[in-house]
Amino acid sequence: MGIAVVSYVASIGCAMLAAYLSDGTASTLVASMMASVVFFAGTGIVLHVISSTNLPSFKVERERT
Numbered sequence: 027m028g029i030a031v032v033s034y035v036a037s038i039g040c041a042m043l044a045a046y047l048s049d050g051t052a053s054t055l056v057a058s059m060m061a062s063v064v065f066f067a068g069t070g071i072v073l074h075v076i077s078s079t080n081l082p083s084f085k086v087e088r089e090r091t
Contacts, residue, residue: 030077033067040060
């Protein structure tokens with residue numbers, strides 16, 4: 027869950043940097059920052075979902091007789 031939060035923060039940071047650099051002169055840098063936004067947001071979502079799942083117990087229990 028912690029790495030998911032770090033990914034969300036990195037996504038927001040990249041989006042802010044892309045907005046700051048979007049004056050039209052650094053279009054390749056803005057494109058790479060927006061690609062980083064998509065990557066970090068997707069990573070954050072996936073890790074958030076993985077960390078919040080409740081898996082059943084797969085332990086095989088033996089009957090005592």
